Amino acid sequence: MDGQRRTFLAAAGLFPLVLGAAALARSGPRVIKVSARRFVFTPNEIALKKGEPVTFELTTEDVFMGFNVPDFGVRADIVPGRTNRLSFTPDKAGTFTFLCDVFCGEGHESMNGTLVVT
Amino acid sequence: MKIDRRQFLQLGALGGGAVLASGLAGCADMAAPERDFYFVQLSDSHWGFEGPAVNPDARGTLPKAVAAVNALAERPDFIVFTGDLTHTTDNPVERRKRLGEFREIVSALEVRTVHFMPGEHDASLDHGKAWMEFFGPTHYTFDHEGVHFIALDNVSDPAARIGDEQLAWLAADLAKQPKDARIVVLTHRPLFDLAPQWDWATRDGASAMALLMPFPNVTVFYGHIHQENHHMTGHIAHHSAKSLIFPLPAPLSQPKRTPVPWDAAHPYRGLGFREVEAEDRGEKFAIQELPVKGA
Numbered sequence: 001m002d003g004q005r006r007t008f009l010a011a012a013g014l015f016p017l018v019l020g021a022a023a024l025a026r027s028g029p030r031v032i033k034v035s036a037r038r039f040v041f042t043p044n045e046i047a048l049k050k051g052e053p054v055t056f057e058l059t060t061e062d063v064f065m066g067f068n069v070p071d072f073g074v075r076a077d078i079v080p081g082r083t084n085r086l087s088f089t090p091d092k093a094g095t096f097t098f099l100c101d102v103f104c105g106e107g108h109e110s111m112n113g114t115l116v117v118t
Numbered sequence: 119m120k121i122d123r124r125q126f127l128q129l130g131a132l133g134g135g136a137v138l139a140s141g142l143a144g145c146a147d148m149a150a151p152e153r154d155f156y157f158v159q160l161s162d163s164h165w166g167f168e169g170p171a172v173n174p175d176a177r178g179t180l181p182k183a184v185a186a187v188n189a190l191a192e193r194p195d196f197i198v199f200t201g202d203l204t205h206t207t208d209n210p211v212e213r214r215k216r217l218g219e220f221r222e223i224v225s226a227l228e229v230r231t232v233h234f235m236p237g238e239h240d241a242s243l244d245h246g247k248a249w250m251e252f253f254g255p256t257h258y259t260f261d262h263e264g265v266h267f268i269a270l271d272n273v274s275d276p277a278a279r280i281g282d283e284q285l286a287w288l289a290a291d292l293a294k295q296p297k298d299a300r301i302v303v304l305t306h307r308p309l310f311d312l313a314p315q316w317d318w319a320t321r322d323g324a325s326a327m328a329l330l331m332p333f334p335n336v337t338v339f340y341g342h343i344h345q346e347n348h349h350m351t352g353h354i355a356h357h358s359a360k361s362l363i364f365p366l367p368a369p370l371s372q373p374k375r376t377p378v379p380w381d382a383a384h385p386y387r388g389l390g391f392r393e394v395e396a397e398d399r400g401e402k403f404a405i406q407e408l409p410v411k412g413a
Contacts, residue, residue, distance in 0.1 A: 066277065070314035077277075097315040103242035103276040106206050109317070109375055 029053035029087055036078050036100065037061035039107030048117045050093045058084040066102035069115065075101060090117045155263050156395040158187055158194045158229075161341030162361035164239060165223070166216040167205035172364040172377040175385070180223055183362050183391055183410050188228045194393065195262060197229050200341035200359060201237030201273060201306030203249075210248060213240075217252045233260065237306045237341065238273040246274035257284055259291055265400035266295055270305040272320040278307060279321045289329050300400035303330065303338040308358065310351050313369040318343055327351055335401050339394065343369070344377075346392075346407060357405060360390040386410045 365388030
């Protein structure tokens with residue numbers, strides 16, 4: 001009887017962990033929506049965690065844009081009329097620039113933001 | 119006492135204003151250029167820009183540069199203008215107005231041959247359409263005194279790509295050159311990753327560099343970053359030119375790529391143009407930076 005009880009308790013103790021892993025597997029990377037319009041990204045400061053996979057869902061309110069994070073060697077086009085996805089896992093901590101890398105007009109040079117990875 | 123060009127450049131070097139630019143000695147070839155020569159590089163005039171905090175003489179700086187070039191003691195063989203002739207605008211009519219005004223101003227240059235290249239401000243919003251109406255093809259070659267010049271367009275695609283078609287054209291052109299050819303590449307954006315965080319790169323610039331690497335005598339002159347910068351990719355030197363509208367900070371030296379404010383105590387500081395003297399049959403280039411003179 002005692003043996004059975006111990007087994008049950010042990011299984012119960014594992015349950016939240018198993019459930020958590022299953023939930024993570026179901027939900028996948030953290031999704032961060034970023035909207036672009038000339039010449040602003042919203043949001044333009046984004047907090048990430050080192051080692052945590054993320055997927056950016058990128059949309060534009062007006063023209064064709066780019067989303068480039070040179071320090072992580074990743075980029076994506078932001079095509080009008082669709083949700084453009086970019087997934088990666090930050091492997092280092094710090095503050096990193098992201099920018100529009102498709103020339104979009106007079107304010108293009110200031111169209112950027114920061115990723116703060118902790 | 120008259121000073122010849124070579125003596126002048128040596129004096130400039132002593133004063134710290136000149137650098138001896140790239141070019142490794144290649145094999146001597148008897149079909150050599152006939153003589154040393156020099157050309158002038160102008161860049162980034164951004165005609166149409168308005169911003170008194172960074173240049174209260176925005177409409178006067180380009181004409182002053184033209185006057186300064188015309189006042190050179192010895193006339194250059196030709197002039198190259200490495201892009202961003204005009205400042206960008208969404209309005210196609212205004213874009214053509216600026217291109218026309220620019221062309222009118224530089225028509226006062228007392229040098230017969232001027233080779234123009236576009237910058238992203240001129241060409242990226244309409245894929246070079248208006249620019250070509252005024253200045254013709256955006257990529258081309260020419261030869262001068264045995265030196266092969268290649269103008270590459272990395273701005274008509276707003277994504278800063280040279281593109282497969284132009285890269286194939288470049289490969290075909292290079293295939294016709296002897297291995298010891300003396301080659302100068304003229305372009306707007308850096309062909310290497312100078313500072314991608316500030317959009318100071320060409321997305322497929324590495325592909326162009328790979329095509330150029332087999333040639334021992336290659337030098338690249340470009341604009342875009344509004345300051346003098348010298349960089350080596352292996353044996354190939356890259357030299358960026360100053361602007362004729364406002365300077366920009368050194369690459370990644372501050373968080374944002376904002377223009378350097380106008381310094382009333384030192385007007386036109388950081389602006390200028392350069393002389394490039396081909397020496398040793400175009401295997402070496404001596405660069406002399408010159409200021410835009412005030413009124």
